Amino acid sequence: MDEHVTWRWLRRPLPLLRRLAVKPAGQLRTAKTWQVTTGSAAVGLAVAAVAVTAAGPWDSSGQRTAERRSAASQEAGGGADHLGFPGSGGPGAAPSAPAVLAGLGAPARAKPGGKALSDVLEPVLKDRALGPERSAVVVDVASGKRLYGERAGDALTPASTTKIATAVAALSAVGPDHRLSTRTVLEPGSREVVLVGGGDPTLTARKDGRYVTGFASLRDLADDTARALKKRGTKGRVTLSYDTSRYAGPAQHPIGPNENITPVSSLMADEGRLDDSTSGPAPRSTDPAADAARKFADLLRERGVDVKGDPGPAKASARAGKLARTSSPALSVLVERMLTHSDNDIAEALARETARASGERPSFAGGSKAIRARLKKLDLPLAGAKFADGSGLDRADRLSGDLLAALLARAADRDHPELRSVVTGLPVAGFTGTLVDRYPKGSPGTGLVRAKTGTLTGVNALAGTVVTADGRLLAFAFMTTGTTDAVGAQAALDAMASATAACGCTP
Incomplete structure (x- = not known):
């Protein structure tokens, strides 16, 4: 992948994203909704701008040029999930962007409806860049109801979205305050x-x-x-x-x-x-x-x-x-750093700590057994799931969109505060971690989507949460296998998340 790929990618989704753009803030249903979606986004933008300015010599994408080129070259060689990493001296991990977290504490003004979501997601899901195998799931966090599902139960290669499962398992096994x-x-x-x-x-x-x-x-x-x-x-x-x-x-x-x-x-x-x-x-x-x-x-x-x-x-x-x-x-801080930067070393350490806390051998195999056992205790949908490691680098890993969405919904559940860092650690679209330069300026998903990326050669995934135009918090998981156009696949997945953010989600 040459150094110009990033800019080609930034241009590609713009026509689609323009069609998905939200209405001006003044046309939204209530002043309260306007405050949640637009006012919070403005605060998030201001916070991010200050952080980036203070960070030192960054390029226009919010990332040091040399590091972006290095990440891109590694992506071409092995499909590593490390595009868009800020370097030394950059903004701290997982800033609390108000727009992204608004749905965690604010009641929704309207109940989401599956019909509206299918109308905006299905056209994007047909994008040829997504390859022959694709899965999409959207869940309403407040009710736990699945709002949209396409091959939702199919277990596909998750790449680094595996880290979401590792994080939930580790936090449930040893607790968010545990220290190493x-x-x-x-x-x-x-x-x-x-x-x-x-x-x-x-x-x-x-x-x-x-x-x-x-x-x-x-x-x-x-x-x-x-x-x-x-x-x-x-x-x-x-x-x-x-x-x-x-x-x-x-x-x-x-x-x-x-x-x-x-x-x-x-x-x-x-x-x-x-x-x-x-x-x-x-x-x-x-x-x-x-x-x-x-x-x-x-x-x-x-x-x-x-x-x-x-x-x-x-x-x-x-x-x-x-x-x-x-x-x-605290372990919650390590989880945030792991998810924001897709850190494989932290992921494998957390898998072994989960194994130790679960009475399993602290190895690759023991960690895999322990993660599965912990998720089973949380009554999560494990059909077809296979955990070969804690990081997602192993192509033998298999997770379904149903499981990824359920993990995120459980982490956002007020009854499970010990899992909250799984949500707060996810990269913020346009601002942090692996999403720092994947959302064009003005995209309806910027500052509203918080998601974990997953990238291996031929594999692309995106799983996270989004605050909709109605202030509703949704969890989503979009997965695809067999892609030959990684940049196009990423753009399509990002457009799906943006479409969900822009959706009014009313029946």
Whole structure:
């Protein structure tokens, strides 16, 4: 995919989106609806504009040019789901755009009707760019009623929309306030310090930059460990080992070495990235635990600790004395970051944490079993579903539109506040994450659609929530397999979401 594809894509859906445009705000039914849909959108636009302006040198799409080209080239090579990632110094993950979230707390002025939705969705669903297999589902969140369904129960390859299922399973298994802790211990009667991995891929060794403040810091852990050793009176040289026993099974994802994911380990720093990126494709470490341990050894030396040689693998004993620890943000924050940036490393860590909490082996296979079991407990439609991993990179994954829409509706349900970050973490059309540059200016979906993208070669999906012209919150899932025109397929899916946003949804 060359660097001009993005601009061709931006032009293609414009004629269709013009036909789907909403009426001017003054023509909507009530002043209250106008305030929800138009006033909220204006606030969202203002917030986003300030964030982008403060972020530094961005191009006209809201993304650093070099990063967009890198993401596009990776898409062509392996179909990675990383188009449109902001880079270091960009806006924070999952801003609370008022227009997108209006439907979460505001009552609808009118009940949606399936007839109106079919009128606007079916013409777009016929777009040839969507390939031979396509599925579309729209659900009213307030009632749980399916408003539209086309092959709704067919299990298709979901790509990165799999992360929605992973997020719901992890939040239900360990809770939104759970934190992942990386710690150091001292083996009794020795000078062996052990760095124990706690499953946190967002642990950072960086001094500053994006995703440093508020996240677990290897530097802070080195500060606290050095102080603890001094307090214990440990003198002379120490050895450093590292413990990755929290996770089991193969570390390498079935797709093989890939710039979209680091070998899965309970110990890594900055997701094993070998550059200064925080999202999207990047050169990756082949042994992230060893690399993290070497960085930690250097940090200890900078703090006056005499560390002997290179660290090696070991398992901390139950008798080891506590030295220090550093903890990730709450799991809800990790879920938001994962969904906003389609972060595969976080996804696979959350799958393993779900396995641990469910009594399964913390591996690819154990994570898959645990995710399915958790979703079954939530009484979600699992017919045909297959979970081969937590990230959606595996083409063996299968989910139905019914399941994706049900997951989103459950996450938006007031009776399940523990799942709310699944909704707030979804990219906002035209503003954040994988949707930052997929919605043209003036599109009726901009600022109103919040959705997770799914992209592999020949596979395109979009699943999320939308606030309609009536202020109604709907959950949708649009999936297609066998596409040969990825740009055209994305444009058609985005047009479907925009059409749902523009729809009055009255009987």
